[in-house]
Amino acid sequence: MKTFKVAVLKGDGIGPEIVNSTLEVLRVIEDLFEVKFEFREGLIGGTAIDKTGTPLPEETLKLCKESDAVLLGAVGGPKWDNLPTDKRPEKGLLRIRKELDLYANLRPAKVWEPLIDSSPLKPEVVRGTDMLVVRELTGDVYYGEPRGVFEENGKRVGINTMRYTEDEIRRVAVKAFEIARKRRKKLTSVDKSNVLEVSGLWKEVVEEVHKDYPDVELEHLYVDNCAMQLVRRPSSFDVIVTGNIFGDILSDEAGVVVGSLGMLPSASVGDRYALYEPVHGSAPDIAGQGIANPIATILSASMMLKYSFGMDQAGELIEKAVEKTLEEGYRTPDIYSEGTKKVGTEEMTAQIIKNLKELKR
């Protein structure tokens, strides 16, 4: 039987609850698809700071490198908010991305018809929206040097550097074209090349890569225009590829356009490693109450099956089971609306599992 090693980093806040739900779902996938998952847990984030003094212990990093994929809950919380940037739980996240060279962050954002009213946009504008943001994740102002706050003529000056090498641009562009080819074959590359040289290079390299993918339609948008088009014509987008900081901002926008944050999964992939996590945070205000929405994490596991284990069918089955559960009216409080059935994390998970088994038959 095929065995996959999964590093499980539950993290802080609602992290443990939503990851536990997801592990239950994966146990059912084992039975339905005759595979075996070996789950091994590691510490990350605030919990890791409390126990080891650092948000990403070496042991966790080693565990991730020995695994076929990493499943992560969420990190952070008020308890650690006053620590300096360098010591915060989020630093664990930034370090793991860099250490595992997870250069492409995939953030699908699609409208679930049963939840269409939770979008702030009119149903007729948002209906049918199904896009995927490919955000470069290991370069840009996030990591560029020089950086810091310095003194110049007795005044403070803050500096960060937007920096991309052509190889960094090329590899993420290749990923985006590959993904677009398997979807609706439309790629939007986002930059600010009317002002920034680094963006000019971005655009040039994306065009070079396009020569290998003539079957994919390519458009270029400036980031400010793209921000506008995302709310004007969201359903016209298929795959969007962009740099780290633009992608950080646009993927939040894409998320809100399609409705609930509690539904958004993500994958961060490189050539060797891959990490799967919900887009939302650790929601410390509702942690431990059994009401967190596990769907974003469950859908992240579905991406893991597709992208890391080649289990496309199993991944799609999870999506269908989630859709059916929503159609049947089950809602965690974050997506609840009148006339639907309000349930907690456990009940939502149980309903998804029930539908998984039914749909497989």
Ligand code: IPM
């Ligand atoms: C994200 C988050 C992170 C980022 C923060 C928490 C460091 O906003 O994953 O989008 O900016 O990348």
Ligand code: MG
């Ligand atoms: Mg963000």
